[in-house]
Amino acid sequence: MVLKVMSSNQAIAEAVKLAKPKVIPVYPITPQTTISEYLAKYVADGDINAEYIRVESEHSAISACLGASGTGVRVFTATSSQGLALMHEIIFAAAGLRAPIVMADANRALSAPLSIWNDQQDSISERDSGWMQIYAENGQEALDSVLMSYKVSENKEVLLPTMVCVDGFILTHTVDPVDVPDEEEVDKFLPDYNPEHAYLDPKRPMSIGTFTDPDYYMEARHDMEVAMEKAKAVISDVSQEFADTFGRKYDFIEKYRSEDADTILIAMGSICSTIKDVVDELREQGEKVGLVRVRVFRPFPVEEIYDAIKGASNVGVIDKNFSFSIGGVLHNNIKSMMDVNAAGFIVGLGGRDIKPSHIKEIVEKTNNPSDKPQWIGLNKEEQ
Amino acid sequence: MIEVRFHGRGGQGAVTAAEILAKAAFEDGKYCQAFPFFGVERRGAPVMAFTRIDDKPIRRRYQVYNPDYVVVLDDGLLEVVDVFSGIKEGGNVIINTNNGVENSNGVQINKIDATGIALDILGVPIVNTILLGAFAGVTGQVSIESLIKIINETFSGSVAEKNVKAAKMAYDAAKK
Numbered sequence: 011m012v013l014k015v016m017s018s019n020q021a022i023a024e025a026v027k028l029a030k031p032k033v034i035p036v037y038p039i040t041p042q043t044t045i046s047e048y049l050a051k052y053v054a055d056g057d058i059n060a061e062y063i064r065v066e067s068e069h070s071a072i073s074a075c076l077g078a079s080g081t082g083v084r085v086f087t088a089t090s091s092q093g094l095a096l097m098h099e100i101i102f103a104a105a106g107l108r109a110p111i112v113m114a115d116a117n118r119a120l121s122a123p124l125s126i127w128n129d130q131q132d133s134i135s136e137r138d139s140g141w142m143q144i145y146a147e148n149g150q151e152a153l154d155s156v157l158m159s160y161k162v163s164e165n166k167e168v169l170l171p172t173m174v175c176v177d178g179f180i181l182t183h184t185v186d187p188v189d190v191p192d193e194e195e196v197d198k199f200l201p202d203y204n205p206e207h208a209y210l211d212p213k214r215p216m217s218i219g220t221f222t223d224p225d226y227y228m229e230a231r232h233d234m235e236v237a238m239e240k241a242k243a244v245i246s247d248v249s250q251e252f253a254d255t256f257g258r259k260y261d262f263i264e265k266y267r268s269e270d271a272d273t274i275l276i277a278m279g280s281i282c283s284t285i286k287d288v289v290d291e292l293r294e295q296g297e298k299v300g301l302v303r304v305r306v307f308r309p310f311p312v313e314e315i316y317d318a319i320k321g322a323s324n325v326g327v328i329d330k331n332f333s334f335s336i337g338g339v340l341h342n343n344i345k346s347m348m349d350v351n352a353a354g355f356i357v358g359l360g361g362r363d364i365k366p367s368h369i370k371e372i373v374e375k376t377n378n379p380s381d382k383p384q385w386i387g388l389n390k391e392e393q
Numbered sequence: 394m395i396e397v398r399f400h401g402r403g404g405q406g407a408v409t410a411a412e413i414l415a416k417a418a419f420e421d422g423k424y425c426q427a428f429p430f431f432g433v434e435r436r437g438a439p440v441m442a443f444t445r446i447d448d449k450p451i452r453r454r455y456q457v458y459n460p461d462y463v464v465v466l467d468d469g470l471l472e473v474v475d476v477f478s479g480i481k482e483g484g485n486v487i488i489n490t491n492n493g494v495e496n497s498n499g500v501q502i503n504k505i506d507a508t509g510i511a512l513d514i515l516g517v518p519i520v521n522t523i524l525l526g527a528f529a530g531v532t533g534q535v536s537i538e539s540l541i542k543i544i545n546e547t548f549s550g551s552v553a554e555k556n557v558k559a560a561k562m563a564y565d566a567a568k569k
Contacts, residue, residue: 015416015425126431180454184428185412187419187450283452365455 011189011257018149018181021188022088022174023048025156027058028196029112035063035074039177042090042116042128049086068093072100072113073266079109080218082209084160084202087111090178091118091132098136104171105140105218105234107246108208110163111171113141117279117330118178119360123279127361128178130279134331134339140234142172142241143307145278147264149188151305152176154258157191157200161248164203168241170234177280179331179361199255238309245306262311265318267293268300273376274319275321276302277328278340281357281364285328288369300375304340316348325352326376327384332356337383354383362387394447395534396457398477401466404436406521410464411442413543414525418446420539426451439474446534448538460484462532464524466493466507487527489520503531505563514559515552526560537564 016024023045026034034053036046053062061078065071068089075085086242089097094115104111115133119125133143144159152174157173176182208218222230245262253259266286270272275285282303292299302318304311319325329338336342341354353376358364368386375384397414401407408429414426426445432438435440443457459479468490476486477500484500489507505527507520522544529537537560543558545553 013419015412015419177454179428179430182427183408184454185415186426187424280454283454287453363456365458366453 013187013189015185015189016149017044017183017185018146018176019044019116019153019183019252020048021149021153021190021349022156022176024188024190026086026152027052028191028193028389029157029200030058030202031060031086033061033063033074033078034058034087035065035071035078035085035091037065037068037071037089039068039090039093039180041118042088042093042114044182045088045114045116063171068096070101072097072104072111075111075113076100076104076107076109079104079111080107080210082203082205082211084164085111086113087379088114088116088244090116091120094132095120101139101141103137103219105233106230108169109171110160110169110203110238111164112159112163113171113173114152114156115173115175115301116178116182117175123360126178128180128200128330129361130175130177130330131332131335131359131361133173133175133192137308137339140170140238142170142238142309143175144172145305145307147282147303147305148151149181149184149186149279150258151260152181153188153190154252154260156317157196158245158252158260160203160249161200161251162241162244165241165244165248166206166335168237168244170237170241180280185298195255198251199251201247205383241309242311245309260305262304262306262314263318264303265303266301266303268299268302268318271300271322272298273324273326273373274300274302274322275326275328275369275372276304276315276319276340276344276352278304278307279330282331284364284366285369288366288373291366292370292373297373307340310343310347312347316350317346319348319350324376324379325350326355326372326379327352328355328357328372332359341383351379353379356383356385357387394445394451395461396459397444397462397464397528398457398460399442399444399448399464399466400470400474401440401442401521402436402470403431403438403440405440405466406519407440407442407466408527409547410466410521411444413522413540413547414444414528414535415446416543416546417535417539418444420542421536423448424450428457439470462487462528462534464528465489466520466524468494485532487524487531489524493543503527503567505566507563510559510562514562515555522556522560523563526563527567530564537561540564
């Protein structure tokens, strides 16, 4: 293993180089831009043998991805925030047409007010699209997740696209050591994509994406839900195969010192690294605190999360997103699917930095919960 | 763990400096992390960048509020930003300046005319590698050999050569 110091954006571009997509339509947007720049360079230098399409918008980027995927080739794109919002129409179409696209999303707040900084409202707002969603904790996981995602998405039992989400700036622009896997090993783990069913080929004419009357639409959507359920077993298998090959194991959730914990925090993405430091600190002071990090958000790992938290007296769920009148979406999902009292916390919107003191405040408030979701880190107490 | 905060303006290379320092520390066998905080994305706007260096893997992902070291690329920022904010007791500031700098709360201040060196050797007022050379000389937290190696990997041709020369000059001056 040779570690190299790089940003998550570069790590994602390295993963794409190894995954060898044939078509890469990308439109740059902060903080995703360096992904598009690395990929443009790799294609220009001949390191990736792909068509790099400089599209005029994100709507075109995902449309080109869908069209190319429809011809049965592997594709990649990346976006962020307003770009993902502009893709919204085709995001649903891509899932419905069962195109195994892998896309990176550099998580960034949605306008207005205009912000280039991190939260997870952009991808969370696409949660019902039929895409699988992975929230990476660091650059290594972002790289590994791109490779695993192709294998899961392209599995004929699944055929749903995947969004690999990385926190804008906090990951996309942070450099730290990353292991870039060996090309030969990746080729064995992730061979070329060979579609079996619906793809466009002049020798075998067919239509994709046709009009569907009320006799068929529900079945098509139901098939997607069945595929999303089936994806769970595929994700487990692929994760195990990845671990066997590369030595890094990723489950639906990561349990950090949660087994005997009285108080468990649940969160997604890079904030979990800071939480782990706080958990260690509080453990040294004798507080039995733990973390459950949700890595796979769709399909939603109900059993895994419930198993991990059912023994705890207090559970606090941290969201970098907000649904009006409801609270954080992860919090809401957990409360609706599990028999558990969980306090909800909103943090880090629009790049508000999350310090250890905020995490300690959340632990304190989780142990003395209130009914309403609480906003942590507001300049004025407006709750 | 040591934590370093860089203050610069957009386009001056503070972010690159933070990354070069991280990579050089990694070359020395340490773990590292470097990241920027942009105010607004345009040339001239105040920018911060951060580097963390430790003997074990670094997890935390928030900004540096209590740095061991502060590096200031542009003394004009002293009027705009509190570059001394939160610096640890016994902390150390390395600042590119020709002027007197008012010392607040017992922080050690190391002044270097990096712009002069830059204009002399590089021909342009880009001071980031020069301040890194000074940082290595003042703090000993990174070796000049690793720093030179990473400068050579980051830039190419005569630009790399000149940056190495300038960094080495600042290093030697700081060591004295």
